[in-house]
Amino acid sequence: DAKTTQPTSMDCAEGRAANLPCNHSTISGNEYVYWYRQIHSQGPQYIIHGLKNNETNEMASLIITEDRKSSTLILPHATLRDTAVYYCIVRVHSGGGADGLTFGKGTHLIIQP
């Protein structure tokens, strides 16, 4: 799996958009970009994933650069409940098995009131 690089921590004001970057310069053509988050003491929570097109769901948007070497997770209107560690994970989809996720250290996003 390709390695990812994320800032250790970020601050964002409540109500503003939080933009979390992730570098994955060695990503291969069949690897997807996943974002999960972990609120303190809870299990990780899936946010969004994509291959090459930008994706949006009710939680966030995922912007993947054209060369796929980096991506940005956008939380459009951050709230205090969005304070968490955010993980960018790059993973290939296997042929049908159950693939484990490799978590890095992630970005600790702190939403300031």
Add this chain to the structure above:
Amino acid sequence: EPEVTQTPSHQVTQMGQEVILRCVPISNHLYFYWYRQILGQKVEFLVSFYNNEISEKSEIFDDQFSVERPDGSNFTLKIRSTKLEDSAMYFCASGQVAGASEQFFGPGTRLTVL
């Protein structure tokens, strides 16, 4: 909304004892996972399970660990002879489709080995 549940929420055991951690995945999911997180460290993948057999396992998942789906609803992780370094939060997850797509995590079981 369906969710993954885990019991117990906290388990305290003596070194050398066997423990079984229990998980009830989301009912129509076919892919099951165990992860652990030592305090202050990264979430680590242990094992995945599909079609009644292990699909993938990490180096952490040695002979002391085993998994089982004893019936149609439970998914268990057994540690045969616990060590101090097994103290961690253990998370179960389940997924509906193949691959590493959306996995739903449970709230975890905190295992403390004394």
